[in-house]
Amino acid sequence: MRKQRLVVVGSGSTYTMGMMMSLIAEKERFPLKDVIFYDIDEQRQERNARATEILFKERYPELESFSYTTEKEAAFKQADFVFVQIRTGGLAMREQDEQISLKHRVVGQETCGPGGMAYGLRSIGDMVELVNDVRRCSPEAWILNYTNPAAIVAEALNREFPNDNRILNICDMPIAIMISYAKILGLDVWDIVPEYFGLNHFGWFTKIFDKEGNDHTERLKRLIMETGFTPEDEAIANDLSWQKTFEQARQMLIDFPEFLPNTYLQYYLYPEAMVEKEDPNRTRARQVIEGRQKHVHDLCDRIIEKETAEGEDLHVDIHGVFMIKAAESLAYNLNERFIVMVENNGVIPNLPAEAMVEVPALLTSQGPKPFSIGKIPTFYKGLIEGQLAYEQLVVDAYFEESYQKLIQALTVNRTVVNASKVKEIVDDLIIANEKYWPELKKNTDSSFK
Numbered sequence: 001m002r003k004q005r006l007v008v009v010g011s012g013s014t015y016t017m018g019m020m021m022s023l024i025a026e027k028e029r030f031p032l033k034d035v036i037f038y039d040i041d042e043q044r045q046e047r048n049a050r051a052t053e054i055l056f057k058e059r060y061p062e063l064e065s066f067s068y069t070t071e072k073e074a075a076f077k078q079a080d081f082v083f084v085q086i087r088t089g090g091l092a093m094r095e096q097d098e099q100i101s102l103k104h105r106v107v108g109q110e111t112c113g114p115g116g117m118a119y120g121l122r123s124i125g126d127m128v129e130l131v132n133d134v135r136r137c138s139p140e141a142w143i144l145n146y147t148n149p150a151a152i153v154a155e156a157l158n159r160e161f162p163n164d165n166r167i168l169n170i171c172d173m174p175i176a177i178m179i180s181y182a183k184i185l186g187l188d189v190w191d192i193v194p195e196y197f198g199l200n201h202f203g204w205f206t207k208i209f210d211k212e213g214n215d216h217t218e219r220l221k222r223l224i225m226e227t228g229f230t231p232e233d234e235a236i237a238n239d240l241s242w243q244k245t246f247e248q249a250r251q252m253l254i255d256f257p258e259f260l261p262n263t264y265l266q267y268y269l270y271p272e273a274m275v276e277k278e279d280p281n282r283t284r285a286r287q288v289i290e291g292r293q294k295h296v297h298d299l300c301d302r303i304i305e306k307e308t309a310e311g312e313d314l315h316v317d318i319h320g321v322f323m324i325k326a327a328e329s330l331a332y333n334l335n336e337r338f339i340v341m342v343e344n345n346g347v348i349p350n351l352p353a354e355a356m357v358e359v360p361a362l363l364t365s366q367g368p369k370p371f372s373i374g375k376i377p378t379f380y381k382g383l384i385e386g387q388l389a390y391e392q393l394v395v396d397a398y399f400e401e402s403y404q405k406l407i408q409a410l411t412v413n414r415t416v417v418n419a420s421k422v423k424e425i426v427d428d429l430i431i432a433n434e435k436y437w438p439e440l441k442k443n444t445d446s447s448f449k
């Protein structure tokens, strides 16, 4: 089996240690020659890197080399795979996004509504630059991207690199939801065969089969409605915020019982209730800073101090495993089925061909081969078209540096109804994002060509 050369971009991420444990767990199926960390923040990277070095010495002695750098050329020189999980502006800007939105009494969330829009305008520039840098050094490398808001990033990268077939945007939410389905059904998550359609963080499971072809959909729906729905992936099972989110997914199913919803639909279907639930002084970013980030930093500091990872409660998480299993399938042409983002091109014939949709696909050495979905019913088509218009307008606003396109984008987003509120929110976000966004021009030219 050919060993892979892996670069992890955004290696200072709170997810890196989980990802490294997942690489160790998958080493027989995704053997590595070397691993290189790349991040722009030397300190954030160094903490994860020094702990990883110790972890790999103890649990991955087969690895030929591990290194870390803030130099792009050194990082990208010979990669087979580049895993990307960056956060432009950091968790501090996530907190701004959430608080500014909530100040205007609209959804304050990482990837949805005004917060997601602000984050999208920050991510696009860095992601485009990164892909260009990787391609200069490693034209054939697979770039697997987790960076959010993944829907907007996918749309922007597809426009900027239309002929690059080795960029794949993925999200761990569908598989995290499937872990909960598996628990309810008494199945292993990897034995579940889902049918699913939508945009990233905006989709529905239409059928849940097992590998023998048995249809569990109606029983699953009944069990969720009658007995509840809880997060089961270890990383989120005990997190109150995720518990509330999964409980709300049960309510969505009761209200709209045709298909099983992605948890993120709660922000679009019940925006006012979501605002009521939030404390603007302690939004999700603050919980992550004091929760997951603190936990990871403390863990790394202890490993570095003791010079061993022995005795630490380190575990594999679905976030890491999902990306690595997707990489395995691409690297070794395994043709395994994953829910990923692809250009529509007729997969859903009653949506635009150029839309970046999230659907099941076989991952082959030639890239994703999506399954045909067929025409989707009017309710979902209507919701998706609005959300897609929002995502496309955000990307237009970025590339055209257009204030007006951004106003249009947020106006079609279901989380904000009132157009006068849109302008106030956008104006506040412009000030907060001065360092990150392009300077938006206020011309009012018609978009008719």
Ligand SMILES: NC(=O)c1ccc[n+]([C@@H]2O[C@H](COP(=O)([O-])OP(=O)(O)OC[C@H]3O[C@@H](n4cnc5c(N)ncnc54)[C@H](O)[C@@H]3O)[C@@H](O)[C@H]2O)c1
Residues within 6 Å of the ligand: 009, 010, 011, 012, 013, 014, 015, 016, 038, 039, 040, 041, 044, 045, 085, 086, 087, 088, 089, 090, 091, 126, 145, 146, 147, 148, 149, 150, 170, 171, 172, 173, 319
């Ligand atoms: N797609 C998904 O389903 C999914 C799941 C979980 C997390 N994520 C995303 O993963 C990313 C990381 O999340 P986190 O909470 O660990 O964030 P984090 O802030 O802890 O880590 C991000 C790291 O990226 C680095 N970084 C920022 N800009 C960079 C650039 N231009 N080049 C290289 N490094 C850069 C930062 O210095 C930081 O170390 C976020 O975008 C998050 O939304 C996506």
Ligand SMILES: O=P(O)(O)OC[C@H]1O[C@H](O[C@H]2[C@H](O)[C@@H](O)[C@@H](O)O[C@@H]2CO)[C@H](O)[C@@H](O)[C@@H]1O
Residues within 6 Å of the ligand: 110, 148, 171, 172, 173, 176, 233, 235, 236, 284, 288, 317, 318, 319
């Ligand atoms: O609010 P956060 O930072 O805790 O989470 C935001 C991310 O949520 C999803 O990822 C989950 C994932 O679904 C779960 O399996 C586990 O690994 O935790 C992740 C984070 O809690 C979502 O898919 C991401 O896009 C979000 O960034």
Ligand SMILES: [Mn+2]
Residues within 6 Å of the ligand: 150, 170, 171, 172, 173, 201
């Ligand atoms: Mn996601």
